[in-house]
Amino acid sequence: MSHKVLIANRGEIALRALRACKELGLKTVAVHSDGDVDLKHLRFADETVCIGPASPLESYLNVPSILSAAEVTNTDAIYPGYGFLAEDYEFAEQCEVSGFKFIGPSSKVIKQMGDKITAKTIAEDSGIPTVPGYKDALPDSEEDLLKITNKIGFPIMIKATAGGGGRGMRVARNFKEFIDGINITKQEAMNAFGNDTLYLEKYIENPRHIEVQVFGDGKGEAIHLGTRDCSLQRRHQKIIEEAPAIDIDENALDLVLNACVKLCKKLKYEGAGTIEFLYKDKEFFFIEMNTRIQVEHPVTEMITMFDLVKAQLKVALNLDITLNQTNITFKGHAMECRINAEDPFTFVPSPGLITKMHPPGGFGVRFDSHIYSGYKVPPYYDSLLAKIITATNKRSSCIKRMKNALDEFFVEGIKTNHSLHLLLMEDEVFCNNQHDINYLENIFMKQFNND
Ligand code: ADP
Numbered sequence: 001m002s003h004k005v006l007i008a009n010r011g012e013i014a015l016r017a018l019r020a021c022k023e024l025g026l027k028t029v030a031v032h033s034d035g036d037v038d039l040k041h042l043r044f045a046d047e048t049v050c051i052g053p054a055s056p057l058e059s060y061l062n063v064p065s066i067l068s069a070a071e072v073t074n075t076d077a078i079y080p081g082y083g084f085l086a087e088d089y090e091f092a093e094q095c096e097v098s099g100f101k102f103i104g105p106s107s108k109v110i111k112q113m114g115d116k117i118t119a120k121t122i123a124e125d126s127g128i129p130t131v132p133g134y135k136d137a138l139p140d141s142e143e144d145l146l147k148i149t150n151k152i153g154f155p156i157m158i159k160a161t162a163g164g165g166g167r168g169m170r171v172a173r174n175f176k177e178f179i180d181g182i183n184i185t186k187q188e189a190m191n192a193f194g195n196d197t198l199y200l201e202k203y204i205e206n207p208r209h210i211e212v213q214v215f216g217d218g219k220g221e222a223i224h225l226g227t228r229d230c231s232l233q234r235r236h237q238k239i240i241e242e243a244p245a246i247d248i249d250e251n252a253l254d255l256v257l258n259a260c261v262k263l264c265k266k267l268k269y270e271g272a273g274t275i276e277f278l279y280k281d282k283e284f285f286f287i288e289m290n291t292r293i294q295v296e297h298p299v300t301e302m303i304t305m306f307d308l309v310k311a312q313l314k315v316a317l318n319l320d321i322t323l324n325q326t327n328i329t330f331k332g333h334a335m336e337c338r339i340n341a342e343d344p345f346t347f348v349p350s351p352g353l354i355t356k357m358h359p360p361g362g363f364g365v366r367f368d369s370h371i372y373s374g375y376k377v378p379p380y381y382d383s384l385l386a387k388i389i390t391a392t393n394k395r396s397s398c399i400k401r402m403k404n405a406l407d408e409f410f411v412e413g414i415k416t417n418h419s420l421h422l423l424l425m426e427d428e429v430f431c432n433n434q435h436d437i438n439y440l441e442n443i444f445m446k447q448f449n450n451d
Helices: 012-025 062-071 089-097 107-114 118-127 142-152 175-193 250-267 297-305 308-316 395-408 418-426 444-448
Strands: 006-007 027-032 047-050 078-079 157-163 167-172 198-201 208-217 224-232 236-242 270-280 283-290 333-340 356-358 365-369 382-393 408-411
Touching: 006 012, 006 062, 006 408, 012 308, 012 365, 012 382, 027 062, 047 107, 062 089, 062 418, 078 308, 078 444, 089 107, 107 208, 107 395, 118 157, 118 198, 118 250, 118 283, 142 198, 157 175, 167 175, 208 250, 208 308, 224 250, 224 297, 236 297, 236 418, 250 283, 270 308, 297 333, 297 365, 297 382, 333 395, 333 418, 365 395, 382 395, 395 418
Parallel strands: 006 027, 006 078, 027 047
Antiparallel strands: 157 167, 157 198, 208 224, 208 270, 224 236, 236 333, 270 283, 333 382, 356 408, 365 382
C-alpha cells in the first residue's frame, strides 16, 4: 500500500518535497493558505487542502489546522521542510501523539538541540570543538562576573539559550557594554522566547561559516555528507552557499567530521541535520545544530548525488535505505545563489506580479523554484523565489557557470537581488575565496552607500 505524505510547507521546498514523493510513488497532500492558491506544487499534488487565511500564524503555523488536514486526508506522514514548524518539538510531538509520522528526528532530539546550552553540552560530549565561554548560571555580583569575563577575554558574545533566527545575542567589547548587554539580552530573550537563560561565548572576529551535513537512520547508524561554506551572508541570512568548503585544514576537518557522525550515532539521529561551525585560523567552533533540511541542501546533493529529501522520506517511512559512509563519494564543486524578491541594494522586500520570467538551464545547472510568468509573489512570507545551483569540476568554473546562469535568468515585474549576485560573481575577494561572514555587509555593500 502506498503511503500518503502531507507537505506542511510552501514555495520551493514544498515543490522539492512533492517531486521526491512522486519519484518514490508516494501519494501527496499539499496544504496552502488563502493567500497561496497559485502555488506551483498544488497543481501536481494528489490532494490539496486550504488550512487557513494568508497570515502564517493562522495557516502554516496553525497546528490544529494542519493536523485536521492530515486527519481528513488519511495522511501517514508529515513533511515539515524548513522554517515554519520544522524545528518545533511540540509540533513533532503532536504529530506523533495524533498518529502521524513526523518526517525528521524525534521531538526529544529537536527539543535538546533547540536549547543552545544543552546542544553545546551534547556536542562537547561527542568531541565536537565549541567556542570557549561560560554556560553555567550567571552570578549576580559584578565582581564574580568580572572574574568570568577576565577568563574569557573581550570581545564576548552574550547569547540566549532559547535564541534563534539571529535574535537573542549581543557582542560586548568591554565590561560596561557587558553589564548593559546582559540586562538587555535577558529582557529581550524573556520577551521573545519566554526564557531568559543566558550563556557567554568568546566572540570570534570575522570567521567563515562552515557546516557539516549529517544523516541518520534513527536506529544508531549515521553518515556525514561533507561540508558547505555559507560565509556570504547578510544579517545572518545566507545568500550564497557552496559545497565543499575549500581551503580547510585537513586534520581539523577530519576530527570534526568524525565527531559529527559520533554525535548523530549517539542521539540515534533520524533524517537530515546540519551542524554549524564558525571557522577561524584552522579551528572549528560549534555554534548550533539544525534538526531539519536546510535551504542550501542542493549543493551537497550535487557533489554527492545523494538525494537528501528522498532519504528523509525513506527513513521516516521505513522504505529500503542503507547508510554507509564508504558509499558516499564527493565529486566537483557546487554553488547556490538565493534569488530573493527584494531590492538588491536596500534589501526591501518586493512582492507582486511576475509579468515575465525565464529560468536558466544547461549542463550542470539546477533551478529549484516555484515561480512562473504570471505568478504573484504574496507579501506574507519569506522572500525566497528561486535557488540557482551550478555544479562543475572546480570552484572557478562553477563561478563561470553561475555567471552564465544568472545572465540567462530574468524576472520582470518585481525587484530581485539578481544583480547583486552578478556583481558578486565578478568580485575578486569572493572569487578568491577570501571572504568571511562579515564581508558582504561590512565591505562589499559599502561601495553602494552614497550617503
Ligand atoms: P541563530 O540560531 O539565531 O541563527 P547562531 O548561534 O547560529 O544563532 O548564530 C548566528 C550567527 O551569529 C552565526 O552565524 C555567526 O554569524 C554569529 N555568531 C554566533 N556565535 C558567535 C560567536 N561566538 N562569535 C562570533 N559570531 C558568532
